[in-house]
Amino acid sequence: MAANSQFAMAVHILAMLASSRDENLSSSYIAGSVNTNAVVIRRLLGQLGHAKLVVSQTGANGGTRLSRCPDEINLSEVYQAVNCGEVFALHSKGPNRDCPVGRNMESVLCNLQKEIDHGIYNKLSQYTLANLFEKVETER
Amino acid sequence: MAANSQFAMAVHILAMLASSRDENLSSSYIAGSVNTNAVVIRRLLGQLGHAKLVVSQTGANGGTRLSRCPDEINLSEVYQAVNCGEVFALHSKGPNRDCPVGRNMESVLCNLQKEIDHGIYNKLSQYTLANLFEKVETER
DNA sequence: TGGATCTGTATCCGAGTGTGTTACAGAAAT
DNA sequence: ATTTCTGTAACACACTCGGATACAGATCCA
Secondary structure, three states: OOOOOHHHHHHHHHHHHHHOOOOOEOHHHHHHHHOOOHHHHHHHHHHHHHOOOEEEEOOOOOEEEEOOOHHHOEHHHHHHHOOOOOOOOOOOOOOOOOOHHHHHHHHHHHHHHHHHHHHHHHHHHOOEHHHHHHHHHHOO | OOOOOHHHHHHHHHHHHHHOOOOOEOHHHHHHHHOOOHHHHHHHHHHHHHOOOEEEEOOOOOEEEEOOOHHHOEHHHHHHHOOOOOOOOOOOOOOOOOOHHHHHHHHHHHHHHHHHHHHHHHHHHOOEHHHHHHHHHHOO
16 A cells, blocks of 8 residues: 555654744645645644644744654654554465464564564664764755 | 455465466366455455466456466565565655654664565565475475 | 744545455366 | 366455544634
8 A cells, every 4th residue: 555645744744843943833834845735734744743843833923843853853853753563464364263374473473563664763863863964954 | 454355365366377287277266275256366466467377368268377387486575566666665655854853763673674565575485385395285 | 912934633535455256267087 | 068266357345544614612812
């Protein structure tokens, strides 16, 4: 299945906030860069705010800014904030428990799933928002 | 998004084939253990066959068996065979190229995506079907 | 105080897709 | 020839993501 793009958009949003640390950005302004609807941005900002990565202010001149320095925000935190689910899903019905193979399949796959997730987490932990922002700036 | 369960089902199928190396298994028999429809199994077997992991025979007493020993089948091959797509998607519309941040976002995210995929691939490469089958047998 | 701005939700629509199901042509064994 | 099995095609259903409108509440400012 095609995965969703929430992580990609969240990183994009955070990169924008990192580039304007001294001012609040409005959801519609961010939406202009991400090329989507402002509500989509606000939904994501809600998740990022819940994860304490950003802070928002309502009202005129409101908007959102980072809650910490970009070098203190880890991409693994972002991944967790927008919970993208698992890499692969277990079969919804579950295997047939009368079958000797099927009986133990579920736990084996579940363990494998956790291990992969852990691997992704470790990989993303190697990057901070500052690292990424640096790439955005220098890349041609 | 909830990912699809094709990888999980594929592994399950291969574990069954590994447990019956001396005989062909029919798609409906496998479907009984995976707890799904035989056509779903045949679709997956088609992908696995295309990746040269299994061989099928049509006709009476037909069915499918592994094309190699379980210790020569790597889980990363299975992952590639049932192409589960990417861990996260890039935004379908693409970022706004008039924005200095948006302009470079795409390539940065694309590189990150490749890196994660590579990590998953490496993790899965650590396991053969034989390793996994062993776990299925011993797990309680 | 009143108007403007912005967030935070609720709600709905459309498109895409994964899963399940039926149906059927073709291949192989008996 | 009949049976059994694969390989597809075709369709329905459910789910979810992205997009859009609408509106209450908060905040600033004139």
